[in-house]
Amino acid sequence: xxxxxxxxxxxxxxxxxIPLNKLKKSPKNARKTPHSEAAVEALxxxxxxxxxxxxxxxxxxxxxxxxxxxxxxVTIGEGRRLAQLLRVKRKEIKKTExxxxxxxxxxxxxxxxxxxNVTRENMHPADQFEAFRKLADERGFGAEEIAARFxxxxxxxxxxxxxxxxxxxxxxxxxxxxxxxxxxMAFAIxxxxxxxxxxxxxxxxxxDATIIRRLLTEAHVLATDRRAxxxxxxxxxxxxxxxxxxLFTEDRGGYLEDVALLDLLVTAGLGHEADxxxxxxxxxxTEAHLDFPHAHGLRRVYPxxxxxxxxxxxxxxxxxxxxxxxxxxxxxxxxxxxHVDVRFCELEAEIDRLEAKRHVYDPEDVARAGAFxxxxxxxxxxxxRGFIRPEDEKPRSQPDQVGDASEPEAQGAGDEAAEDGKGExxxxxxxxxxxxxxxxxxxxxxxxxxxxxxxxxxxQPETAIVAVTHALxxxxxYIGANAHAVGIQPVRIDLASHADGIEDTPAGRAWADRHAxxxxxxPRDVAGLWTFxxxxxxxxxxxxxxxxxxxTVNAVKLPWERRTRALATADRLAQSVELDMTxxxxxxxxxxxxxxxxxxxxxxxxxxxNTEAAERxxxxxxxxxxxxxxxxxxxxxxxxxxxxxPKSDQERAGETPNQESxxxxxxxxx
Numbered sequence: 001x002x003x004x005x006x007x008x009x010x011x012x013x014x015x016x017x018i019p020l021n022k023l024k025k026s027p028k029n030a031r032k033t034p035h036s037e038a039a040v041e042a043l044x045x046x047x048x049x050x051x052x053x054x055x056x057x058x059x060x061x062x063x064x065x066x067x068x069x070x071x072x073x074v075t076i077g078e079g080r081r082l083a084q085l086l087r088v089k090r091k092e093i094k095k096t097e098x099x100x101x102x103x104x105x106x107x108x109x110x111x112x113x114x115x116x117n118v119t120r121e122n123m124h125p126a127d128q129f130e131a132f133r134k135l136a137d138e139r140g141f142g143a144e145e146i147a148a149r150f151x152x153x154x155x156x157x158x159x160x161x162x163x164x165x166x167x168x169x170x171x172x173x174x175x176x177x178x179x180x181x182x183x184x185m186a187f188a189i190x191x192x193x194x195x196x197x198x199x200x201x202x203x204x205x206x207x208d209a210t211i212i213r214r215l216l217t218e219a220h221v222l223a224t225d226r227r228a229x230x231x232x233x234x235x236x237x238x239x240x241x242x243x244x245x246x247l248f249t250e251d252r253g254g255y256l257e258d259v260a261l262l263d264l265l266v267t268a269g270l271g272h273e274a275d276x277x278x279x280x281x282x283x284x285x286t287e288a289h290l291d292f293p294h295a296h297g298l299r300r301v302y303p304x305x306x307x308x309x310x311x312x313x314x315x316x317x318x319x320x321x322x323x324x325x326x327x328x329x330x331x332x333x334x335x336x337x338x339h340v341d342v343r344f345c346e347l348e349a350e351i352d353r354l355e356a357k358r359h360v361y362d363p364e365d366v367a368r369a370g371a372f373x374x375x376x377x378x379x380x381x382x383x384x385r386g387f388i389r390p391e392d393e394k395p396r397s398q399p400d401q402v403g404d405a406s407e408p409e410a411q412g413a414g415d416e417a418a419e420d421g422k423g424e425x426x427x428x429x430x431x432x433x434x435x436x437x438x439x440x441x442x443x444x445x446x447x448x449x450x451x452x453x454x455x456x457x458x459x460q461p462e463t464a465i466v467a468v469t470h471a472l473x474x475x476x477x478y479i480g481a482n483a484h485a486v487g488i489q490p491v492r493i494d495l496a497s498h499a500d501g502i503e504d505t506p507a508g509r510a511w512a513d514r515h516a517x518x519x520x521x522x523p524r525d526v527a528g529l530w531t532f533x534x535x536x537x538x539x540x541x542x543x544x545x546x547x548x549x550x551x552t553v554n555a556v557k558l559p560w561e562r563r564t565r566a567l568a569t570a571d572r573l574a575q576s577v578e579l580d581m582t583x584x585x586x587x588x589x590x591x592x593x594x595x596x597x598x599x600x601x602x603x604x605x606x607x608x609x610n611t612e613a614a615e616r617x618x619x620x621x622x623x624x625x626x627x628x629x630x631x632x633x634x635x636x637x638x639x640x641x642x643x644x645x646p647k648s649d650q651e652r653a654g655e656t657p658n659q660e661s662x663x664x665x666x667x668x669x670x
Contacts, residue, residue: 012105015055017098018072020088023081024061026073030114035079042152043083048092049149052080056101057116059109072101075109076116125163126175132157133164159185159247167193170200185248186212189255210622213246220244221262223253227290229379231265239265266290266375273381274373283385284392285370292374292503294494298387299479301369302519303359316354323347359520361386368392377501453485469541470533472548474526477519481526490552498556507584518547557642574645581643587633589626592640598622601629608638 010016046053056077061069074081080099087093104112123131135141141149143157150157166174166187173179186209187196199215221228223243228236233243236256244255256262270288278286287293308316326344330336336344361369369392371385437445457464471484476492495502502508523532533541555570557563573579587593587608593601601622605614609632617628 010060010103012103014103016101016103018058018101019096020081020084020093020099021095022071023056023058023074023099023101024071025078025081026059026075026109026113028073028075028109028113029078030110031078031117035082039079040082040086042150043079044086045148045152046150047080047083048087052084052100054080056080056099057104057112058101059103059105072103073109075104075113077101124175125181126171129160129164129166132160136161155247159188162188162191162247165191167196167200169193170196173200180209182209183212185209187216188248189213189216189246190244217244217255219259220255220257221259222255225256226375226377226379227262227266228253228256230375230381231262231269236262236265270373270375270381274371277371277373277383281371281385282366283371284366284368285389286373287370288373290375292372292382292384292496294496296372296387297479298389299393300519301361301365301386301388302516303361303386304520305358306360308354308357312354312357316351319347319350319354323351368394377504382504465541465545466530466534469545469548470530473522473533473544474529476548476551477522478526478529483526483529490548491554492551493554493556495556505584514547515551518544571646575648579645581639581645582637585639585643587638587640588630589623593626593629593633594623598625601625604638604640605629605632608633608636 054077057075058072058077059075061071061073063069084093084097084099088095088097132146135146136143143154143161146157147154163184166184170179170184170187174181174184187200190196195216199212202215203212223233233253233256236258237243239261241256241258241261243253244257246254267288270290274286274288277283307313323344326340326347330340365386365388369386369388371383372387374382374384376382457467467486468488471486471488472490474481474484475490503512523529533544536544553570553573555567555573557567585591587604593604602614602618602625605617613632617625617632620628
C-alpha cells in the first residue's frame with residue numbers, strides 16, 4: 001500500500017465531517033428501488049428544521065490499487081444524502097456542506113445496509129397521531145408549520161391531528177389490532193368521544209367504514225341536501241350553524257350539524273319568497289311548503305293565452321334574431337368567448353320572460369286564488385299558482401243548472417263565468433214544478449232512458465270516445481263537478497309519494513307542462529266541456545283521451561301489494577307504446593348507484609361497459625365507486641331490470657311485432 005493510502009484511509013468507527021460533494025451512492029446498498037420524491041422532500045424538510053439527527057455510515061472509495069480516492073460510498077443514509085442534494089439545488093446549502101459521518105470498514109457494507117432496512121420497526125400510527133397532537137398542543141405549531149418541518153402536506157397533518165382526537169378507548173382497540181385504520185378514520189369524522197363509543201358499541205364484529213360514517217352522521221344533513229343548497233353554507237354559518245367535515249373522504253361540503261337551525265332558515269326563506277310573490281303578483285294568499293301538499297283538495301285555475309303587445313312582440317323577435325346570429329357565428333369559432341356566453345344566457349332569459357307574457361291569469365282568479373311556494377329537489381324555488389279554496393269560490397247563481405244543488409259549484413279548469421254551456425242544460429228537469437212526478441216514477445223513466453242511451457251508444461263508437469273523454473276530463477280537470485254521465489272513474493296515484501324529486505326531473509316537468517297546456521285549452525265552465533270535446537278534430541280528441549288515460553296508469557310495484565297480473569299488463573303496455581326509459585332516466589349516484597350494494601354497482605358496469613372497467617373500480621369505496629360508475633355508464637344506455645321493457649313474443653321469435661295500440665282514429669272510417 002502506498003504512503004498516500006496510509007495517510008488517507010481513516011480507521012473504522014471514526015466520526016468525520018465530510019463535504020457533501022465527496023459522498024456517493026454505494027453500489028452495495030441493499031435498497032435498489034429509488035427513494036420516492038415525496039420521501040426525499042420529507043427528509044429535506046426535516047433536516048432543514050432539525051438538522052441530520054442520525055449520522056450517515058460510509059466507507060472510503062478505493063482505486064484499482066487499493067488507495068483512497070478521497071470520496072466515500074454512503075452505506076446507510078442514502079435518503080439523507082439525496083435530501084441534502086435537493087437542498088443544494090434549492091440553494092439552501094452549499095455543495096460542500098459538511099455532513100457528519102461514521103466510517104465503517106469492519107462490517108460488510110451490503111449486510112449492514114440490509115440490516116438498516118429490515119431489523120427496524122416503524123412507529124405505530126397511533127403513536128404518530130398523538131405525537132403530532134403534542135406538537136400542536138404543547139408547542140403551538142399549526143398544521144402548516146408541522147407540515148413544513150416534516151415534509152408533508154398540511155392536509156396530511158390535519159388528518160393525523162384529527163385521528164389523535166379519537167376516544168382513548170377506541171385508540172387502544174386500534175393499537176390492539178381490533179380496528180383497522182380505515183375504520184379509525186371513519187370514527188374521526190366527529191370529535192365527540194361519547195358519540196364515537198356509542199356507535200362502536202352498535203357495530204357488528206366487522207363494521208364497514210361506510211356504516212360507521214353513516215351512523216355518526218345520521219342526525220346531520222349533507223351539504224348537498226336541497227335545504228342546504230337553498231339556504232347556502234355561508235348564510236348557515238353566519239346564523240351560528242356548524243359544519244362537520246370528513247378529512248379522509250370526499251364529503252361534498254360536509255355535514256350540517258344544526259338541523260333545527262337549517263330548517264328554521266329554510267322556513268324563513270320560503271316564507272319570505274311567498275310574501276314577495278303575493279306582493280308582486282297580487283295573489284290572495286301564498287303558502288310556503290317544503291314539499292308540494294298533494295292532499296290540498298283545491299280546485300286549480302290556469303292562465304289563458306293572450307297576444308303579446310306590439311312592443312313585446314318586437315322585442316321577442318329581436319332577441320330571437322340575435323340568438324340566431326350568435327349561433328351562426330358560433331359555428332365558425334372553436335370556443336365561445338365568456339362575454340358571448342353571458343349574452344346567450346341574457347337572451348334566453350329575456351325570451352323566457354317575454355314568452356311567459358303569453359299566459360295570463362284572469363284578474364278575478366288572482367284576487368281569490370293563491371299559490372304554493374315549494375322547495376324543489378335540487379334546492380331551487382318551485383311555484384305552483386292558481387289554487388282556490390272552497391270559501392273563496394263564487395256563489396252559484398243557478399244551483400240546479402249542472403249537478404246537484406248540494407254539490408259545490410261546477411268547478412272548471414277556470415271559472416263558471418263563461419257561456420260555453422249554453423243549450424246544454426239537462427232535459428230531465430221537471431217542466432211542471434207544480435205537479436212533480438213521484439220519485440219512483442222518475443227512477444223508472446230515467447232507467448228506461450239510460451237503457452236507450454246504452455243501446456244507441458253501443459252502436460256509435462265515435463260518440464263513445466267523446467263520452468269517455470268527457471267523463472275522464474270532467475273528473476281530472478274539474479274537481480267536484482260531477483258532470484259526467486259515463487260511470488268511468490280515473491284512479492290516480494301520486495308518484496311523488498313513491499319517488500322523491502320525480503316532479504323536478506325533465507320527464508316530470510314535461511308531464512306537468514303537457515297537463516297545464518290541456519288545462520289552458522279546456523272551457524272554463526264544465527258545462528261547455530261536451531261541446532269542446534265533440535268539436536275537437538279527431539287527432540286532438542284522441543290526444544286528450546290519451547292524456548287522460550295516461551294519467552291513470554299505475555305500474556308502481558309496492559312490497560305489500562300482490563298485483564302480478566296488473567304488472568304483467570303494464571309490461572304489455574310498455575311493449576305496445578315501445579317504452580324506452582333511456583329517454584327519461586339515467587343511472588346516477590343519486591338515482592340508483594348510491595342506493596345499491598357495491599356488488600350491484602359492479603354488475604351494472606360489467607353489463608353496461610365491460611369487465612375490465614368493473615375491475616378498475618373494484619377496490620374503491622362505495623361513494624367513489626358510485627361516482628365512477630355514473631361516469632362510466634353515462635353514454636351506455638344501461639338500465640336496471642325494473643326499467644327495461646321486456647321483449648314481446650314476436651321479438652323473441654325474431655319477428656316484427658304487430659302494433660297493438662290504435663294508430664288510426666276510430667272515426668277515420670266514417
